[in-house]
Amino acid sequence: MISTFDDIVKKILSETPVDEIEALWKFYGDHGYTLPGFAKYFQPEKQIRQKLEWVFNFGLSTSQPLIVLDIGTGAGWLPYTLKYFGHDVHLTDAPTSKKYNLCIKLLGMEKEFCLRVSKQESILDVIGFQKYDLISATGICFHRDWIPGDWRFFIDDCFRAIVDGGRLLLRINNEGQRVGYESFLQYLKLADFKPERFDAITWMLYKP
Numbered sequence: 419m420i421s422t423f424d425d426i427v428k429k430i431l432s433e434t435p436v437d438e439i440e441a442l443w444k445f446y447g448d449h450g451y452t453l454p455g456f457a458k459y460f461q462p463e464k465q466i467r468q469k470l471e472w473v474f475n476f477g478l479s480t481s482q483p484l485i486v487l488d489i490g491t492g493a494g495w496l497p498y499t500l501k502y503f504g505h506d507v508h509l510t511d512a513p514t515s516k517k518y519n520l521c522i523k524l525l526g527m528e529k530e531f532c533l534r535v536s537k538q539e540s541i542l543d544v545i546g547f548q549k550y551d552l553i554s555a556t557g558i559c560f561h562r563d564w565i566p567g568d569w570r571f572f573i574d575d576c577f578r579a580i581v582d583g584g585r586l587l588l589r590i591n592n593e594g595q596r597v598g599y600e601s602f603l604q605y606l607k608l609a610d611f612k613p614e615r616f617d618a619i620t621w622m623l624y625k626p
């Protein structure tokens with residue numbers, strides 16, 4: 419029997435400690451330890467639906483199991499959703515708030531290492547020799563003042579850590595970081611780079 423999108427959401431939710439995650443948010447919210455904008459990361463159904471949409475859109479629900487590096491993992495919802503489909507996901511983030519770490523723990527995962535992306539700085543030193551089938555970086559905001567050359571550096575650098583034929587999944591915030599977003603589009607044009615697939619702001623690039 420083929421499961422529908424809603425069936426899968428239900429199944430993942432049934433395996434998720436929803437009450438604990440909502441209680442975690444309530445604790446932080448009630449004590450004024452966080453900003454309202456973070457609430458969405460502690461809403462399991464909303465997160466699972468969003469991430470599942472990307473997983474489906476980019477063919478990750480039917481691909482063979484992949485070794486994935488997730489940059490800027492936040493509360494861990496993309497890795498969590500990918501794991502449901504058998505992918506082996508390695509979580510990384512810049513030093514981040516404890517509430518994300520607690521959510522990751524509740525989801526039964528842990529961060530593997532700290533990785534901060536900086537303009538024109540290679541990530542390879544931190545990553546080491548491991549190669550990945552897919553590197554993902556979603557909801558990212560480290561590109562505020564990037565010019566196309568900075569995108570070229572970052573994408574080439576990621577491709578060095580990706581196996582031949584592997585992929586880079588980028589979801590680029592374009593609110594408040596318009597300069598970096600537009601320079602990404604300019605980079606694609608300048609490099610004559612045709613993304614494999616994209617929706618409005620999510621792009622899958624194939625390593626050429």
Ligand SMILES: C[S@@+](CC[C@H](N)C(=O)[O-])C[C@H]1O[C@@H](n2cnc3c(N)ncnc32)[C@H](O)[C@@H]1O
Binds near residue numbers: 533
């Ligand atoms: C909007 S959250 C997105 C979380 C998650 N990727 C998602 O799609 O739900 C942005 C994440 O980027 C991380 N981040 C911010 N600056 C970063 C940097 N320079 N390098 C790596 N991660 C960074 C933050 O710590 C945070 O976890």
